[in-house]
Amino acid sequence: MKKFKLFFCILLSLTIFNTLKSAEQIDPIKVDWSFKGLLGKFDRSSLQRGYQVYNEVCASCHSMQYLSYRNLGEPGGPEFSEEEVKAIAAGFEVTDGPDAQGEMFTRPGRPSDKFVSPYPNVNAAAAANGGAYPPDMSVLVKARKGGANYIYSVLVGYEDPPPGVTLDEGVYYNKYMIGNKIKMPNNLSDGLVDYADGTEATVDQMAKDVTTFLSWAAEPELESRHKTGVKVILYLVLLSILVFLSMKKIWSRVNPEI
Amino acid sequence: MSEQEYVPKSKVGKWFNDRLPLLSLASHLTDYPTPKNLNYWWTFGGILTFCLLTQIITGIVLAMHYVAHADLAFASVEHIMRDVNYGWLIRYIHSNGASMFFLAVYIHIFRSLFYGSYKSPREIIWIIGLMIYLLMMAAAFMGYVLPWGQMSFWGATVITNLFSAIPLIGDSITTWLWGAYSVDNPTLTRFFSLHYLIPFLILGLVVLHIWALHVPGNNNPVGIDIKKPSKDTVPFHPYITIKDAFALLLFMIIFAGFVFFAPNVLGHSDNYIQANPMVTPAHIVPEWYLLPFYAILRSVPDKLGGVILMFGAIFILFVLPWLDTSKVRSAVFRPIYRQFFWILVIDVLVLGYVGAMPAEGIYLVLARVGTVYYFLHFIVILPVVGYLEKTEPVPLSISDPVLSGSADYSMAKKDNEKI
Numbered sequence: 001m002k003k004f005k006l007f008f009c010i011l012l013s014l015t016i017f018n019t020l021k022s023a024e025q026i027d028p029i030k031v032d033w034s035f036k037g038l039l040g041k042f043d044r045s046s047l048q049r050g051y052q053v054y055n056e057v058c059a060s061c062h063s064m065q066y067l068s069y070r071n072l073g074e075p076g077g078p079e080f081s082e083e084e085v086k087a088i089a090a091g092f093e094v095t096d097g098p099d100a101q102g103e104m105f106t107r108p109g110r111p112s113d114k115f116v117s118p119y120p121n122v123n124a125a126a127a128a129n130g131g132a133y134p135p136d137m138s139v140l141v142k143a144r145k146g147g148a149n150y151i152y153s154v155l156v157g158y159e160d161p162p163p164g165v166t167l168d169e170g171v172y173y174n175k176y177m178i179g180n181k182i183k184m185p186n187n188l189s190d191g192l193v194d195y196a197d198g199t200e201a202t203v204d205q206m207a208k209d210v211t212t213f214l215s216w217a218a219e220p221e222l223e224s225r226h227k228t229g230v231k232v233i234l235y236l237v238l239l240s241i242l243v244f245l246s247m248k249k250i251w252s253r254v255n256p257e258i
Numbered sequence: 259m260s261e262q263e264y265v266p267k268s269k270v271g272k273w274f275n276d277r278l279p280l281l282s283l284a285s286h287l288t289d290y291p292t293p294k295n296l297n298y299w300w301t302f303g304g305i306l307t308f309c310l311l312t313q314i315i316t317g318i319v320l321a322m323h324y325v326a327h328a329d330l331a332f333a334s335v336e337h338i339m340r341d342v343n344y345g346w347l348i349r350y351i352h353s354n355g356a357s358m359f360f361l362a363v364y365i366h367i368f369r370s371l372f373y374g375s376y377k378s379p380r381e382i383i384w385i386i387g388l389m390i391y392l393l394m395m396a397a398a399f400m401g402y403v404l405p406w407g408q409m410s411f412w413g414a415t416v417i418t419n420l421f422s423a424i425p426l427i428g429d430s431i432t433t434w435l436w437g438a439y440s441v442d443n444p445t446l447t448r449f450f451s452l453h454y455l456i457p458f459l460i461l462g463l464v465v466l467h468i469w470a471l472h473v474p475g476n477n478n479p480v481g482i483d484i485k486k487p488s489k490d491t492v493p494f495h496p497y498i499t500i501k502d503a504f505a506l507l508l509f510m511i512i513f514a515g516f517v518f519f520a521p522n523v524l525g526h527s528d529n530y531i532q533a534n535p536m537v538t539p540a541h542i543v544p545e546w547y548l549l550p551f552y553a554i555l556r557s558v559p560d561k562l563g564g565v566i567l568m569f570g571a572i573f574i575l576f577v578l579p580w581l582d583t584s585k586v587r588s589a590v591f592r593p594i595y596r597q598f599f600w601i602l603v604i605d606v607l608v609l610g611y612v613g614a615m616p617a618e619g620i621y622l623v624l625a626r627v628g629t630v631y632y633f634l635h636f637i638v639i640l641p642v643v644g645y646l647e648k649t650e651p652v653p654l655s656i657s658d659p660v661l662s663g664s665a666d667y668s669m670a671k672k673d674n675e676k677i
Binding site (some may be wrong): 019064066067071098137138139142143144145147178216220221225226228229231232233236239240243244246247250251254 | 294499508514
């Protein structure tokens with residue numbers, strides 16, 4: 001029986017090991033994110049700052065097509081107030097229609113609108129960025145090995161290419177990027193944005209904030225998932241204790257050693 | 259079955275039961291005499307039933323919100339994750355449920371291998387079980403295609419291309435499977451349709467699986483035939499039901515751990531990138547539960563040969579009851595087979611590991627050795643060991659060691675105590 005249990009453990013650890021094993025490039029920096037762990041939560045003010053960085057820096061190239069402005073006010077997210085969400089949405093021009101005359105028209109955004117994309121389609125986005133399509137960032141954190149750590153590392157991983165490495169026009173060196181070559185320039189510099197809450201906008205701070213924001217965007221359910229998960233597991237543990245005791249009682253009629 | 263004829267107490271019950279003996283069936287299921295020494299490895303049948311029902315129920319809800327279209331599928335999954343009430347929970351239960359289902363079925367299969375549950379008179383139970391397993395793999399593969407991520411698309415491309423290895427008609431068959439000249443929208447829609455159908459076929463086979471089980475009754479850790487009912491047996495309810503319930507709860511705790519705290523750890527990050535026929539991922543890997551077969555497929559330099567070996571690895575299990583020549587069922591009394599059993603377990607784990615690695619260098623060597631050993635185990639080792647092995651004396655009954663006069667009861671007992 002012991003061997004069976006050992007086998008079970010090996011199987012589990014092997015499968016987990018396989019999926020966690022990362023590619024050839026150097027491992028991303030490990031950040032102690034507030035949303036990691038069983039009870040992890042997002043840092044609300046970091047999410048709000050992260051949205052600001054996304055909106056002022058990333059959004060000119062990267063779309064987030066699966067998010068709606070209303071998401072910014074929902075529990076577990078940046079939790080902007082209703083008025084703030086309305087104001088944020090109204091700041092965007094949304095194409096709507098056709099109207100009664102069959103014409104498309106633009107109007108100010110509403111909270112129910114999806115995030116407005118910077119380019120009309122993937123080809124336009126690629127053409128404007130040297131042939132490299134800036135990926136949609138809605139689920140980017142889940143779509144990269146290493147998740148939040150990897151995104152953060154790439155944002156702070158720009159450096160001059162080592163001797164012997166030549167880069168084409170419009171290609172940059174990044175020590176964490178797969179293949180070390182990236183078409184996105186280093187867009188972050190100290191003091192680039194003006195944080196409303198007075199936090200100093202260092203490159204590291206902005207990278208952390210925007211990565212937190214992207215992590216929430218990829219998993220907006222994270223906080224309620226963690227909360228529900230703790231309750232579910234506690235319930236299952238209690239129930240299994242009760243069932244175990246009942247089982248002992250029932251089996252004591254035939255065989256005390258179950 | 260040597261059970262007493264059931265007669266309903268009420269008049270209405272009797273009237274109904276004479277016309278459709280559902281009450282007799284219920285009575286049979288609750289009274290069903292079960293060996294009292296079944297250990298926790300026998301609880302996975304109930305756990306698997308739970309897994310199947312969970313997949314069906316969550317799947318029905320997901321199908322209400324999912325859109326089977328190449329342009330819309332990926333977005334509809336995000337819609338489920340973001341806008342459907344508890345959509346994330348339903349989807350994570352369904353996607354992790356597939357992994358849990360396979361974890362349970364592998365334990366169930368290896369339990370059968372260890373205790374010789376596939377042997378006479380239980381060959382049909384075993385064969386129906388393998389058919390369920392085959393359908394599970396088909397359902398899981400097609401289900402993995404539905405989110406239309408990069409691994410969905412390229413996994414589907416790799417697997418459907420296997421059929422092109424068939425001589426002469428292979429290309430036509432592949433085109434016919436796709437419904438197009440590559441994996442495309444028609445492929446997605448038919449996979450969705452079949453993915454919805456297969457679980458109900460499985461459900462039907464599960465009924466047959468249990469029916470076939472109830473003819474000879476359960477095997478048990480000692481592997482001997484027992485009189486039913488007797489002091490070696492207990493009624494299925496409440497003894498087995500409560501034990502199954504306890505094991506199921508422990509299983510659900512692990513299940514919930516994945517769903518709530520590591521919902522994507524068993525998946526591949528590339529599947530959160532929408533399918534793009536113009537971009538091939540660096541490594542195309544199937545889900546973990548198919549990796550051993552993937553390793554066998556890639557261990558052969560010839561495509562057709564690889565496909566034949568991969569399917570052969572499953573189909574050889576269908577003749578297992580006739581390959582194993584030993585009269586003794588349980589490995590508890592088979593000292594040589596017991597060793598080979600564990601080597602096979604390690605072999606399959608190694609195959610699974612190299613299946614996730616690139617097919618080159620040491621991994622390719624390991625895959626080839628592992629593949630050869632896998633077939634060697636079933637074709638050579640099992641028949642030969644059955645003839646040559648000196649098995650240990652088997653007790654005559656579960657509860658009466660004195661009658662058997664065998665020193666080996668202590669071993670069977672030890673086995674029971676450890677659970």
